[in-house]
Amino acid sequence: MAFTTVPLTALGAAPWEPNTTYQTGDIVTYGTDTYQCVQGHTSLVGWEPPNVPALWSKQSSPADTQPPTAPADVIASNVTSSTVTLTWTASTDNVGVTGYDVYNGSAVAGSSATTSYTVTGLSASTAYTFTVKAKDAAGNVSAASAPVNVTTGAPVVDTEPPTAPNNLTAPTVTTSSVSLSWTASTDNIGVAGYDIYNGTTLAGSSNTTFYTVTGLTANTSYTFTVKAKDAAGNVSTASNALTVTTLPQNSTQYEIIGYFPSWAAYDSPSFTPSNIDSSKVTVINYAFLDICWNGRHGNPSQSPDNPNPNTWTCQNGDGTVNNAPNGSIVLGDSFTDGTADGGYNQLVKMRQLKNTNPNLKLFASVGGWTWSNQFSNTANDPVTRGNFATSAVNFLRQYQFDGIDIDWEYPNSIGVPCASGQTCQRTADKANYVLLLQTLRQALDTAGQQDGKHYYITIASSANSSFLADAGGTSNWLSNAAQYLDWINIMTYDYYGPWDAASGIVSPLYNDPANTNGNSQFNINSTVTNYLNKGLPANKLTIGEPFYGYGWKGCNAGPNNNGLYQSCSGEATGGSDGSTYDFAYMQNTGLLSADSTGKYTIAGQGYTRYWNSVTQTPFLYNPSTKIFITYDDEQSVHLKNEFIKTKGLRGAMFWELNADRNRTLQSIVSNDLPH
Incomplete structure (x- = not known):
């Protein structure tokens, strides 16, 4: 085919055409609608703007000023x-x-x-x-x-206790936790909740018939009982006693979690499940699924922080409208995720990776930076929490996945500002998050008992200490949430980036006092310490390793002539995507070359590679162009893996597989962390 390049940003809007190279920001018309390009690509027949929302964003329609009728x-x-x-x-x-x-x-x-x-x-x-x-x-x-x-009615005088819970069982046992399930008690007025005992010690309370006891010792026997209580304070006799032995600790096994961005199929060259080496990971998080609300999904926020202000009808994998109830998990793009318009069908093809790695676990990651706008609404109501949990079970069974990863960015502090007239954050978000996880855990445990397997729940969490802070009357909210989680993926990156006025390190392992513009908490060691001090068990934490970097332009050389911690004029534009520099892109374009040992430590294109022995990370600086690039390489990733082992953490998570399509960094992780 003959391809043409048309600088549409200079010429203005023109009709969309196939076999044309479009750049991010280009404006085209298609039918009666106008679209803006959100990712550079060369168009093909079948890639018309309405069909590929990952490439084109439909421009906003006239404002709605008409209120609904009164209920x-x-x-x-x-x-x-x-x-x-x-x-x-x-x-x-x-x-x-x-x-x-x-x-x-x-x-x-x-x-x-x-x-x-x-x-x-x-x-x-x-x-x-x-x-x-x-x-x-x-x-x-x-x-x-x-x-x-x-x-309201008159107050009730109640002296009758509930019946004892029965059929206490333990459907899930790990090295440090036991998930308990029992048959509900009855009461003349109503059961208000249950107290769970580890021996004679109160282990916790639940208002459902499920509870996970955490913080246990590996290879140790425990005896549990449950008592029911009512609103008047009457307590039942104990349930049957259940003795459980936790699993033995195998300290040499780690989780290696790689995020797979579904939209990488649109890249040139395309990156799809067939490009993944499944032997190098234990978990693949498929990113991202979304939440349906009023028949649509997406984020219409017009904030410049929103990379794709578009919404779509909620669809099945074949592109048919599914009328999913509010709060339901739905596909993000039925063309890449499913078979709509002859799509990539990646959710099904992802399962084929288990042919080479039968132990591989597949998780569906919901939300992300752009699509976290409906979490607050979903978590705020028991009906929509139930819809979320039901749809999660249906998805896992349909696509034969193993777990759900929730990437809510962020409860009580939304990243992308709300669209006009919409609610996307509340003071009660963190309390509601716990309720959402509790509802999801109950649904997945019930399904797991029926299906003869354990369904996993993980979340992506912020490295900022504000994420750990309580809000809305909560007390140690994340530790409470952790009882329903298999582990937490801490996003220990983006501590610094080109949104800052001065250059910095994207993912420092330790604090560098020389960074006088920085925050002493903005490093992996401080973040992990904060989590551990909040009572989060080390074996429920993974740290994030970025397989990408960031670039600043106009950076002063500074006293060390390397551009580090110096004032800059904004974002560089020469990366794999603007100011983002994927590690594979740096290899493939000659920004980095291999040394005699095969490690990519030699800088090219006028850059010099430097090593910060405090943060234990590399960086590049070009004194002619004044561009500064922060990134991670084999050396820094190895040191982070050693940190994981020293701290007894669950493992490593990385964003993302496409950024390391040459498999250089993931090979380091795979070799360092036995799995």
Whole structure:
């Protein structure tokens, strides 16, 4: 084929054409719509803008100013001394209703994505007036419904304890944890929860019939019992006693988790599951799946922090609309993930990697930087938490995957600012995150018992200490969440990048006091220390190793003539993607060359390679162009692997497989960490 290059950013919008090279930012028209290129590529027939959302972003439509109609027929039912359930007739909207706010007088009592809501925490024998308002995605709010008046019931005098839990079992046992399951108790009023005992010591409490006891010693016997309790404080007799021995510790086995970006199939050359050496990893996190809300997924935020402000209908793998309920996990791109329009079908092809590595585990990673906008809404409501868990079970069974990885960036502090009129963060996010994980753990344990296997749950967490901090009344929230997790992937990278005014190290192992513009906590050692000090067990933590770097331009040479920790003028543009420099790109373009030992320690193109013995990382500087590049190589990755072993951590996670398509860095990890 003959390909043409058209600088559309200079000429303005033109109709989309096949066999044309497009650059990021180019504007084209297709039909009656306008699209902006979000990833450079050479177009082909079948890659029309509506078909490949990873390449083209549809430009925003006119603003919606019409509010929904008011909810009608509000009815109160199931009135108790402290709760009331409200239901109503759905509102209508010219675009779509996104949810409802329930008011107790003039105060918001709560929000719902459905036409029902249970108000809790009310006082006995007290009159209340409730109204409901509908809202849409643009932030338009309806008029209030007609008020409904409710008087709660009188307080109950209860002296009868619940029945004892029975059939206590342990479906999952590891070296340091035991997941317990039991049959629910009954009570004349209602069971309020369960207390779990390790011998005579209270190990924890649960409001479900599942609980995971953590922090146990390997190869050790423990005896557990469970007691039920009600709201009046009555406690049942103990369940059957269950004695469990934790698994022996095998200190030579580590997890090696590699993220696979589904959109790498669009790269030139394409990077697909067939390019992966599955023997070098124990887990592949397929990135990213998304969350469906009101029949669509994606993030319409117009913030410059959002690389793809587009939304799409929620679809099955063949491209058909699936009408998934709010909070459900859905495919991110049915062309790369499935078979829509003759797509890559990567989710199915990923399973074939188990032919060469039968022990390989496949996880579906949900969210990411761009698609974390619906986590807050999903986690905020028990109905949508249930939808999330149900869809997770369905996905794992359909595609024969082994676990779910949640990449919520970030609870209580969203990375990409919310789209106008939408809610994407709450003070209660961290408390709700724990509830979401609890619901998911219960669903996956139940499915695992039926399927005869253990389904995994992991999360990607921030290296910033603010992620560990409590919010919304929580207490040590991440340690509470960890009981439902198999491990936590800490994103120990992006400590510094070209968003900073001065050059820095993307993933320093230790703090460098010479970085007078930096933060002494912005390094892997400090991050891991903070996690351990919060009570997170070391064998539930992995650290992230970046297989990419960043470049700054206009960096002063500084007193050491190497550009490190010096003021710069912004992002470099010569990387594999703007200011991002994948390690494979640095190899393939001659920025790095192999030395006599085969290690890529020789800089080219006018750069000099330097080694920072404090942060234990390399960097490049070109005094002529004044470009500074921070990255990781074989030497720094090896030292991080040694750190993992010294600290007794679970293993290493890296972002991402495509960035190391020559398999240089992952070979170091595979050789260093027995698996």
